[in-house]
Amino acid sequence: MAHLAMATGFLLILIGFYGALTNRNILRMIVAFTVADSGVNLVIVAIGYMRGRTAPILDAAVTPATAAARIIDPVPQALVLTAIVIGVGVTALMLAYAYKLYEKKRSLDIGEFTELKW
Amino acid sequence: MIKRFIALVLLLTVGAIFAVLLLGYEPDAELNATARYYADHTAQDIGSANIVTAIVVTYRGLDTLGEVTVLFLAAAIVGLVLSQGRQPASAATRRNLTPVGELLATGSRFLAPLIMLLGVYIFVNGHLTPGGGFQGGAVIASGMLLLLLADPLKHFSHGLISMLESLSGLLYVAIGLLGLFLAGGFLDNRFLPIGELGSLASAGAIPLIYSLIGLKVGAEFSSMLASLTETEEL
Numbered sequence A: 001m002a003h004l005a006m007a008t009g010f011l012l013i014l015i016g017f018y019g020a021l022t023n024r025n026i027l028r029m030i031v032a033f034t035v036a037d038s039g040v041n042l043v044i045v046a047i048g049y050m051r052g053r054t055a056p057i058l059d060a061a062v063t064p065a066t067a068a069a070r071i072i073d074p075v076p077q078a079l080v081l082t083a084i085v086i087g088v089g090v091t092a093l094m095l096a097y098a099y100k101l102y103e104k105k106r107s108l109d110i111g112e113f114t115e116l117k118w
Numbered sequence B: 001m002i003k004r005f006i007a008l009v010l011l012l013t014v015g016a017i018f019a020v021l022l023l024g025y026e027p028d029a030e031l032n033a034t035a036r037y038y039a040d041h042t043a044q045d046i047g048s049a050n051i052v053t054a055i056v057v058t059y060r061g062l063d064t065l066g067e068v069t070v071l072f073l074a075a076a077i078v079g080l081v082l083s084q085g086r087q088p089a090s091a092a093t094r095r096n097l098t099p100v101g102e103l104l105a106t107g108s109r110f111l112a113p114l115i116m117l118l119g120v121y122i123f124v125n126g127h128l129t130p131g132g133g134f135q136g137g138a139v140i141a142s143g144m145l146l147l148l149l150a151d152p153l154k155h156f157s158h159g160l161i162s163m164l165e166s167l168s169g170l171l172y173v174a175i176g177l178l179g180l181f182l183a184g185g186f187l188d189n190r191f192l193p194i195g196e197l198g199s200l201a202s203a204g205a206i207p208l209i210y211s212l213i214g215l216k217v218g219a220e221f222s223s224m225l226a227s228l229t230e231t232e233e234l
Helices: A002-022 A026-048 A074-105 B001-024 B032-046 B051-060 B061-083 B102-124 B132-150 B158-182 B204-230
Strands: none
Touching: A002 A026, A002 B001, A026 A074, A074 B032, A074 B061, A074 B132, A074 B204, B032 B051, B051 B061, B051 B204, B061 B158, B061 B204, B102 B132, B102 B158, B102 B204, B132 B204, B158 B204
16 A cells, blocks of 8 residues: 555656656646656655554544554645645745746747747 | 766666565554554543644654744745846736636635635644644635735735734744743643643644644745735736
């Protein structure tokens, strides 16, 4: 189960990298980055998964005394919570810059932007 | 073609590294020391039923403050970059949009308050159920997105949004300082009674802090959405 989720995550990262490296359109590159981002999050969550255990929330079934033996690792979940939010911020920034670039050249083709090329 | 070839070689290398990682991965049978500490001590020290919330808001509270700051910066830069050199569209230059239709107009007006109520529910109950300030804030912003999709010309008051954002950010830091003076340290939640595990008024200051984070994140996402929508050449 954890292996399956992890393999999917790695695959998403590779798909995202492939899209970012081969696409010429800036919007497509941004979408590819968000795909890779989801892949990273999936891998981190999969690392925290443990077979036969439940979510890290205390209730009648998971009492504080038995928690250590019954819950999965809560730390990767807290990390991914942070990563998702920062990912949204980064995506919004990329979109804003893409709009600015489009405004300047009236094109989203990365080949048009040669100022930083060497 | 050479570029595509280099990209494929790069991907194969990264894929090989991933394959080694995947094949050598062995899931833990026991919680590691950090996770075990959180599992054993959250109930008596923090009083939050949701251990992830206890980690995000209290154990690693300073990191969350930093995260909220990063998000604030992202929202501020999006607003700054997009507002540069833009003329406000006057009524004459706007092209006439076709009416959205009765279903979409009424449906969005009916659903948006319910979606925002769900967002508030999610962040108020962040210490009891899955969810919290960031998730609730994102749900609130999705309500705003629905309104913007139904009526792209709708104008949200940026002043109101930024006031809400600054106020909740300021109160967040103020509560953190209260923890410094009245309890064990910055962002310590225990200057309010911890209460009974699993009730709404428990976990000290966590519901307060997470509600403020929810309002702040909702305001930030909404201002990003509004800024991005206003770039449309209407």
